[in-house]
Amino acid sequence: RKEVEQDPGPFNVPEGATVAFNCTYSNSASQSFFWYRQDCRKEPKLLMSVYSSGNEDGRFTAQLNRASQYISLLIRDSKLSDSATYLCVVRAGGYQKVTFGIGTKLQVIP
Amino acid sequence: EAGVTQFPSHSVIEKGQTVTLRCDPISGHDNLYWYRRVMGKEIKFLLHFVKESKQDESGMPNNRFLAERTGGTYSTLKVQPAELEDSGVYFCASSQETGSAYEQYFGPGTRLTVT
Numbered sequence: 187r188k189e190v191e192q193d194p195g196p197f198n199v200p201e202g203a204t205v206a207f208n209c210t211y212s213n214s215a216s217q218s219f220f221w222y223r224q225d226c227r228k229e230p231k232l233l234m235s236v237y238s239s240g241n242e243d244g245r246f247t248a249q250l251n252r253a254s255q256y257i258s259l260l261i262r263d264s265k266l267s268d269s270a271t272y273l274c275v276v277r278a279g280g281y282q283k284v285t286f287g288i289g290t291k292l293q294v295i296p
Numbered sequence: 297e298a299g300v301t302q303f304p305s306h307s308v309i310e311k312g313q314t315v316t317l318r319c320d321p322i323s324g325h326d327n328l329y330w331y332r333r334v335m336g337k338e339i340k341f342l343l344h345f346v347k348e349s350k351q352d353e354s355g356m357p358n359n360r361f362l363a364e365r366t367g368g369t370y371s372t373l374k375v376q377p378a379e380l381e382d383s384g385v386y387f388c389a390s391s392q393e394t395g396s397a398y399e400q401y402f403g404p405g406t407r408l409t410v411t
Contacts, residue, residue: 229404289338
C-alpha cells in the first residue's frame with residue numbers, strides 16, 4: 187500500500203463546477219498536510235496547508251479527517267486556470283521529510 | 297526575491313557517464329532538499345541538508361548518487377555512473393526553518409535523460 191494515495195484522474199469538469207479530491211495516508215503518526223499544485227512541466231507550488239479544523243482560501247477549501255486518515259480539497263466555481271495536477275503531501279514526523287501522492291489531474295473545460 | 301534555481305534545465309547523457317546537477321536555494325534558507333520524479337511515479341524524497349550537514353539521506357537510491365552542500369549555500373547532486381533508470385526530473389527545494397510554519401519552495405527541476 188502506498189503511503190499517500192490519490193486518484194490520478196483525470197477529472198474533466200466544466201467551468202463553474204465544484205470538484206473535490208481526496209487523498210488517504212497510511213501513517214497515523216503523520217503531522218502536517220499540504221496541497222501543492224503542479225502545472226505541466228513546472229515545479230510544484232504550495233496551494234495550501236491543511237489544518238485540523240479545516241481551512242479555506244477563496245474558492246479552495248481543505249479538510250483533514252485524522253480518524254479516517256484522509257485529506258480533501260474542494261474547488262468551487264472552477265476556472266480554466268485551475269487546470270493542473272494537485273499533489274497531496276504529507277509530513278510523517280521526523281525532520282520535515284515529506285511524502286507525495288502521485289497527484290490528481292484536473293482539466294477544466296470551457 | 298530570487299527563487300530556487302537549478303542547472304541545467306535538461307541533460308541528456310549516455311549510460312555510464314557522469315552528470316552533476318546544481319541547486320541554488322533561496323538566500324537564507326538553511327534547509328535544502330532533493331527530490332526525483334520518475335515518469336508515471338510519485339515525487340520521491342532523496343535527501344535533506346540543514347546548512348552543510350546531511351540531515352536525512354534515506355531516500356538516496358544507491359552509492360552512485362552523491363550530494364554535497366559545501367559552505368551551506370548551493371548544492372550539487374552527482375550521478376556516477378549514470379544508469380537508464382536514473383532518468384527523471386530532479387527537483388530541488390528549500391525552506392526556512394520556522395517552528396510549525398512550513399513551506400518548501402521548489403526549483404524548476406532538471407530533466408535528466410540517460411540513453
